Amino acid sequence: MGRVWSSAEPWSMAPFTSGGTPAEEGTWAGRGVRRPLTRPWRYRAPRRLRVRPLGSGEHAFPPQREGVVPVVSRDRIAEPWGTRTPYGPGQEWPTRVDAHLAEGVDPDQVDRWVQSATILHSNGDGLDIAVKDGRIVGVRGRDADRVNHGRLGPKDLYGWQANQSPDRLTRPLVRRDGELVETDWDTAMDLVVRRSRELLDEKGPSALGFYTSGQLFLEEYYTLAAIGHGALGTNHMDGNTRLCTATAAAALKESFGCDGQPGSYTDIDHADVIALYGHNMAETQTVLWTRVLDRLAGPNPPKLLCVDPRPTPVAREAAVHLAPLPGTNVALMNGILHEIIRRDMVDHDYVDAHTVGYEELVERVADYTPEHVADICGVPADGVREAAELLGGAERLMSTVLQGFYQSHQATAASVQVNNIHLVRGMLGRPGAGILQMNGQPTAQNTRECGADGDLTAFRNWSNDEHVADLAAVWNLDPMRIPHYAPPTHAMQIMRYAEKGSIRFLWISATNPAVSLPELERIRSLLAQRGLFLVVQDIFMSETAELADVVLPAATWGEKTGTFTNADRTVHLSDKAVDPPGEARSDLDIFLDYARRMDFRDEDGEPFPQWHDPESAFEAWKRATVGRPCDYTGITYDRLRGSGGIQWPCNDDNPDGTERLYADGRFWAEPDYCESYGRDLVTGAPLEPTEYKAMNPEGRAIIKAAEYLPPHESPDGEHPFALITGRTLYHFHTRTKTGRTPQLQKAAPEVWMEVCAEDAREAGVSEGDHVEVASPRGVIRARARITGIRPGVLFVPFHYGYWDAVTDEAAGQRDRAANEMTVTDWDPVSKQPLFKTSAARLRRVGSGGGVPAPAPTTAASRPVGTGVTETVGGSDALSDERVGGGAR
Amino acid sequence: MRIGVALRELHGSETALAGELLRLADRHAKEQEIYHVAQDLVRWSRDHVREIAAVGPRYGLELEEPDLKNPEPPTEEAGELPGDGSDPDLLLLADLRRLYRMAAGVSLDWDLLGQGAQVVADAELLALTKRCHPQSLRQMKWADAMLKTVSPQILAG
Structure with a gap:
């Protein structure tokens, strides 16, 4: 590491010096109930804390020097966020290096540490992978990384173990006589190529579709986009990022x-x-x-606003918590904007100089008084006023947005209103004044940048012919080969075309739609159609792979090299640490192999794509980004090696990257340059170029107003609850990795359902009871957890599918996945499916025998009652923490 | 004064448009975006019809509340593209084309009414046209956008 672990100014509250004091329990913020805006300085002491002697050789750190800070060992299942390192406004966030090594492995036994970043969420935390005897044996956060300053989350600390699961796919599989049987790569790829050629000859490229991921590397998406859009010329390519970050992209494009x-x-x-x-x-x-x-624990902490129907840890810390009825976010946001405008907490100079559309916003939100909004959203009118006061009074306002908005009815319209708050308040481009329309997946940003979600590569505008021609020049292809006659086909529409039989070839990489898409009965049946040739490229036999005609075994994180970019534009390199198992190959190799076997050629008759490995793909990508907003031209693999991450744009003008965009009130919105002309926030219809030019000739930020529309499915007599789905801290997606990680699986072993005490009482449901939850589309069975969730709302985590389910397969019972119940409907602007707007009913099936629901107690699913055993990881979840280490 | 004629015409065309949107949703329920957005857009036409009816008495008109649950069949024939009418994809194209033309007609009617409102100096009526006309245009643009989006796959098939 080459770092000195001395701490000149150890934090006085650092727990390893005190041994800790009894934990102070957080108080629950009521819905819209005011908590003091000046919150008391509070420090929550760790509970399970063990201080070990220095240099014991048991930690994932090099031998200690004199006078260095000690390493503490913590159960990071029980304490997901670890030790507090308080800091004040404008100060550097202290380092805290987290590490976890396999049982019995000493750090001095590690052969080498290989640079990478985290892959089981979107944060992009820099880490090093520990390798011993050709195997991954642990991870350690990189203290010099700008994102995490050494920290890792529970999924990162333990999740690497899944790489070594005995049930990894190691050989290609093909379907013969209805069964998937092992074969060699030539046989499998020949089948894929033959079917591609047949369909191209018979039907043309519109019979082929690709559905990829938010978890591959940039080089892989870029290659896929080049193959799909360039070589094959199909418009049908999307990522599962459609489910997680499509609205982030759409909201940013609109504003x-x-x-x-x-x-x-x-x-x-x-x-x-x-x-x-x-x-x-x-x-x-x-x-x-x-x-x-850590900011909250330090001097002059920020105040938080939380909009969420669940009693999340965020809600507990919030000065103002609003828990609107699902499907009413636009009304709420319009109410907040109504108050900000009414009280004239508006930066008129900024609005006048840098935006268009303000007058329309003023007009639109005029009717959304706090009382009117309170009626729609089911929040106190005073809560709306307090939220506006908090936002309107901020000097440095930071906003983040995620699935509660993105996966809801009117997703883009609501998320755009968050941007509008920043625009009317002039809160952009300076420290503390920023918007993060967050991503849900580690490499979702790259899916978007590269165009593997259908967008045109490097944020080009598919409805600007010059942009298409420019990309064709970069690729050395005929522009007519790149489809740009219509918006790129989004995931749900790809599935619809497959259902109707007009897409006959679907290549799914690194995602599991048979569990993650809405209305699973429909998805399973359309993927299983005989007329659909289904290729699935994955690392495990997922529920989707089981339906495939060809299964291609892929390498994963740690087994291949590539880059990826997180939600704040930080680019990391992830180097190959170990070989993939068996015959598994990197996704890049598989895509390039396909291209070579298809014999794609560019205009000069050279093989296309013109690159052949990760680094040449990255260099090719850089050429595609020249002069575009996501300009990577200043980044190289060599620069990334050893770095703490670099934020794009990184080019001659910004050689060290760019921390904040739009610092000068200038935007990438000029009609000839912008990525998108925008869409109608209600109908989703794209604006014509002429309309956009008339609206925004100078390329200012666009303040777009939207009316509230009621959700398409509302609770009624038969289905009286609003059903929302979501994540837990311990799992990722369909648990392909986290379900194979002992510590994570034990922390959240089985599906559950959350309901508030009042609704539970009415339904006769007690903690841990077996219940049935049903929507008009499907039914699941789960155990009930009684929490402080908003009355009238049920929550079910979406992670649990069938690969490890104990179900009566003979009876064909599929009653575990939340998406059996969700609705096939999407935001017309971002095309993101709605996972937070279904109606459902609840029925008690049987007693849980006093055993609590298998839901973690550490976060949003914390029980209201007593007597539920706390979620702990135990001895095999002990991870090391080294706090401090001096200035960065 | 012939404002009443224009109002009556618009009342009729908005009612027909609302009916057509509902019919479109009903006929193409598996095309989920069309199904849902068409129903969202019915709201605008319903509001417009209600507002036109409210203005009616000032121009000597008693306009009835239309039965949007059971819309009248469209005045134009469905089979406008080659085919025997049993192909749901071609039917979708035909329906979207008709919707576009109906919305364009409504939009034109609002234009006309706006001209009338100005010449008789009816500020309230003018404000109504300014509220409603953009929404008719958005309905029309939606039909156009959906047509552009769904047609390539249908025509290539």
């Missing part, structure tokens, strides 16, 4: 003409108000939340 997060994680260091909209940061980006907790 700023282009994707790209304006803010930076470092805005947390400076903000005096942090607003989290539908963003349970404590569970989705644990290290980012650790940063917030």
